[in-house]
Amino acid sequence: MNKQIALVTGASSGTGRHIAIALAQDGCDVAILGRRSQELEETARQITQAGARVLILNADLRDEAAVKQAMASLLEWSGQRVDILVNAAGIPGPLGDPIGELGVEDFDSVMSTNLRGPFLTMSYLLPVMCRHGRGRVINIGGTHGMRGRAGRASYATSKWALRGLTRSAALEVGEYGVTANLIAPGPIAVDRMRKRWAAQALDQGVSEDVILERYIADMGTALKRPNETGDIVEMVRFLAGEGGRNITGQELVVDGGVIV
Numbered sequence: 001m002n003k004q005i006a007l008v009t010g011a012s013s014g015t016g017r018h019i020a021i022a023l024a025q026d027g028c029d030v031a032i033l034g035r036r037s038q039e040l041e042e043t044a045r046q047i048t049q050a051g052a053r054v055l056i057l058n059a060d061l062r063d064e065a066a067v068k069q070a071m072a073s074l075l076e077w078s079g080q081r082v083d084i085l086v087n088a089a090g091i092p093g094p095l096g097d098p099i100g101e102l103g104v105e106d107f108d109s110v111m112s113t114n115l116r117g118p119f120l121t122m123s124y125l126l127p128v129m130c131r132h133g134r135g136r137v138i139n140i141g142g143t144h145g146m147r148g149r150a151g152r153a154s155y156a157t158s159k160w161a162l163r164g165l166t167r168s169a170a171l172e173v174g175e176y177g178v179t180a181n182l183i184a185p186g187p188i189a190v191d192r193m194r195k196r197w198a199a200q201a202l203d204q205g206v207s208e209d210v211i212l213e214r215y216i217a218d219m220g221t222a223l224k225r226p227n228e229t230g231d232i233v234e235m236v237r238f239l240a241g242e243g244g245r246n247i248t249g250q251e252l253v254v255d256g257g258v259i260v
């Protein structure tokens with residue numbers, strides 16, 4: 001992937017940060033988008049350390065004008081080219097609220113981050129990729145968008161709809177050599193999740209390993225191991241690399257074997 005240009009949204013933390021750094025290690029110059037400046041600076045530091053060029057795009061994906069401005073800055077920086085777009089930004093929204101109690105503002109916020117955000121970046125960058133005759137779009141969905149989930153209606157709806165957006169894009173841009181796929185991770189052991197498990201361990205007076213074992217048993221994970229950010233990173237590498245050249249319109253579940 002030497003000297004390809006990648007944009008990774010949600011690169012200020014979690015999975016997006018790991019994806020951005022991995023693409024830099026693979027030789028890409030990487031633009032990173034998010035709202036928290038300090039966290040973006042840290043990702044940028046690690047990208048620079050990997051020997052790649054980096055562009056920080058501080059923007060709120062819910063704000064159309066801000067995204068438009070960010071995409072203009074990106075194209076100026078890259079010389080009007082983007083080879084890889086990874087839409088990793090996302091929020092879980094309210095946890096446990098049934099639909100009757102789910103506030104419309106919360107619902108809208110999840111939809112505009114998880115669905116309208118990827119729509120906006122794709123609407124600006126797909127034409128650029130098509131003109132260039134090459135491109136890889138990788139949207140990060142989630143297994144909650146494969147089967148629905150009580151108490152997670154806004155999140156599940158947004159991730160489910162992202163599949164429709166991805167498949168439609170694949171059909172629209174395939175003839176120009178552009179692919180669009182979605183990775184559907186099960187719960188990933190990001191810092192945010194590890195903090196939750198640590199708090200539960202303290203609460204229940206058991207070790208974090210015990211909490212993790214229970215969690216894996218509850219999930220019914222075939223492989224009996226948690227989903228690590230590295231598992232998602234490797235799938236991104238595959239789809240963005242030579243292995244992914246004839247794969248499009250697909251949803252790749254990375255969850256250790258829950259949805260089987």
Ligand SMILES: NC(=O)c1ccc[n+]([C@@H]2O[C@H](COP(=O)([O-])OP(=O)(O)OC[C@H]3O[C@@H](n4cnc5c(N)ncnc54)[C@H](OP(=O)(O)O)[C@@H]3O)[C@@H](O)[C@H]2O)c1
Nearest residue numbers: 010011012013014015034035036060061089090142187188
């Ligand atoms: N963690 C899991 O268990 C899990 C499971 C399945 C799928 N996923 C999906 O995987 C992706 C990454 O999740 P994660 O848990 O690894 O990450 P995370 O640490 O929660 O980070 C989320 C990222 O999204 C960005 N973001 C959120 N709202 C934004 C907005 N309005 N505008 C711009 N950026 C925004 C955040 O940046 P700022 O805060 O700086 O804006 C941050 O970089 C998400 O799409 C998530 O839905 C996660």
